[in-house]
Amino acid sequence: MDQAVPGWPRLCAKARASVRFLQARVKTLENKVLVTGGAGFIGSHLVEELVRRGRTVRILDNFSTGSRDNLSAVADSSAVDIRVGDAADPEAVRSALAGCDTIFHLAASVGVGTVTDDPLGSLENNIDSVRTLFGLLRSGSPVSRVVYFSSSEVYGKSSTERLEETSPFIIGPADAPRWSYAAAKITGEYLALGSSRQHGVPTTVVRCFNTAGPRQVDTYGMVIPRFFRQALAGEPLTVYGDGSQTRCFSFVGDVVASVLDLAQHPGAVGEVFNVGSDEAVSVLELAHQIRSMTGSRSEISFVPFETAYGPGFEESPHRRPSLSKLRSFTNRNDQTPLEEILSSIHGWLTQRADAGGDATADVAAEAGGTADSACADDSARTADSASTADSDLTDSRTGAPVERAARLGLRTSAGSSPAV
Ligand code: NAD
Numbered sequence: 461m462d463q464a465v466p467g468w469p470r471l472c473a474k475a476r477a478s479v480r481f482l483q484a485r486v487k488t489l490e491n492k493v494l495v496t497g498g499a500g501f502i503g504s505h506l507v508e509e510l511v512r513r514g515r516t517v518r519i520l521d522n523f524s525t526g527s528r529d530n531l532s533a534v535a536d537s538s539a540v541d542i543r544v545g546d547a548a549d550p551e552a553v554r555s556a557l558a559g560c561d562t563i564f565h566l567a568a569s570v571g572v573g574t575v576t577d578d579p580l581g582s583l584e585n586n587i588d589s590v591r592t593l594f595g596l597l598r599s600g601s602p603v604s605r606v607v608y609f610s611s612s613e614v615y616g617k618s619s620t621e622r623l624e625e626t627s628p629f630i631i632g633p634a635d636a637p638r639w640s641y642a643a644a645k646i647t648g649e650y651l652a653l654g655s656s657r658q659h660g661v662p663t664t665v666v667r668c669f670n671t672a673g674p675r676q677v678d679t680y681g682m683v684i685p686r687f688f689r690q691a692l693a694g695e696p697l698t699v700y701g702d703g704s705q706t707r708c709f710s711f712v713g714d715v716v717a718s719v720l721d722l723a724q725h726p727g728a729v730g731e732v733f734n735v736g737s738d739e740a741v742s743v744l745e746l747a748h749q750i751r752s753m754t755g756s757r758s759e760i761s762f763v764p765f766e767t768a769y770g771p772g773f774e775e776s777p778h779r780r781p782s783l784s785k786l787r788s789f790t791n792r793n794d795q796t797p798l799e800e801i802l803s804s805i806h807g808w809l810t811q812r813a814d815a816g817g818d819a820t821a822d823v824a825a826e827a828g829g830t831a832d833s834a835c836a837d838d839s840a841r842t843a844d845s846a847s848t849a850d851s852d853l854t855d856s857r858t859g860a861p862v863e864r865a866a867r868l869g870l871r872t873s874a875g876s877s878p879a880v
């Protein structure tokens with residue numbers, strides 16, 4: 461038969477390859493994706509996009525900073541399995557891993573409320589959860605990909621014009637708790653990459669820069685939600701230093717899209733990628749934009765770093781990623797402009813305000829840490845902050861009432877190529 465029909469062997473081989481591809485694809489789609497920290501800001505957007513792409517997703521979250529509200533769009537879907545548990549607990553993680561072939565590890569203590577309140581607990585949480593996960597993956601059944609969420613904070617004080625993945629980490633001394641978050645994320649990278657190189661766990665590390673969008677809260681000192689809260693509450697927008705420090709903000713949807721591209725790229729195993737935007741804006745310009753967008757008449761007040769964070773506080777004046785490596789792997793050149801990012805956040809806040817009472821209850825319930833940091837990154841600069849006040853009724857620095865901000869939803873207190 462093979463000889464009788466010209467081209468037949470080639471057709472047969474092609475058909476077999478197609479069948480194998482379809483089988484692999486079906487197998488991948490049958491397998492679940494595990495998202496640790498899936499109830500958080502970035503995690504909930506990631507979960508939504510995975511569900512939109514037809515994947516079944518399991519979330520493991522201890523809801524320390526995440527919320528069910530973040531998952532309201534997918535919580536009732538049969539494609540989503542929400543488990544309340546600790547990512548540092550081997551039994552919880554072992555059980556959550558069952559049937560999963562792709563893992564996104566986002567669970568972490570992030571920012572002011574958490575790191576300032578408990579620097580040691582945050583450090584241990586951020587290291588222990590990575591140790592638990594990779595310890596199990598090294599000895600367990602093989603997975604297609606693990607994506608570990610690191611942070612631009614690992615670059616510390618480096619402020620070269622464009623931070624390359626190979627740029628050195630320059631962090632401060634261990635007696636400045638501000639650097640403990642960076643130290644934990646660096647350790648996490650070593651654990652993730654070591655597991656990949658020495659034990660064949662197919663891992664990709666993503667170093668996210670400032671990520672912004674709906675659902676981000678100012679609990680951690682994130683500068684955009686804080687400025688929105690202050691502007692909408694008619695309070696002064698507090699710019700630390702002279703506001704000339706610059707940051708690059710990327711839209712959470714862009715971050716999710718890039719991470720999913722990397723998770724499918726066979727060449728991304730064992731690699732580290734900067735993920736974010738490279739369009740810089742000064743913190744002062746950001747304050748002006750938010751004030752103008754909200755129609756606020758709040759004044760802009762300047763607070764010295766020393767006043768905000770105590771003596772000896774160290775700030776990176778500029779933090780801008782080189783995105784060459786990311787672009788060469790993903791061909792993603794478009795980035796959502798800052799104005800659109802701000803507008804989407806403003807729209808979300810307005811919606812939450814219109815939704816009324818429930819949002820307020822949620823805010824009050826979750827407004828645990830209210831320390832207000834100028835932090836223009838996700839970082840735990842926080843730990844240097846003198847104030848850890850946790851009243852949900854007053855701003856920890858200004859003492860001003862925050863009921864209106866709360867009503868607006870601004871709590872004062874992310875081998876084979878899996879198809880994802
Ligand atoms: P987030 O606080 O909104 O999300 C973290 C989630 O992890 C929360 O839902 C929290 O409840 C959960 N969590 C924490 N510890 C846990 C544990 N031990 N077990 C189970 N769940 C736990 O923060 P995010 O901004 O969405 O950040 C997500 C990831 O991205 C983090 O790893 C963070 O370091 C990284 N990152 C974020 C940014 C940013 O700008 N938001 C920038 C760089 C890196």
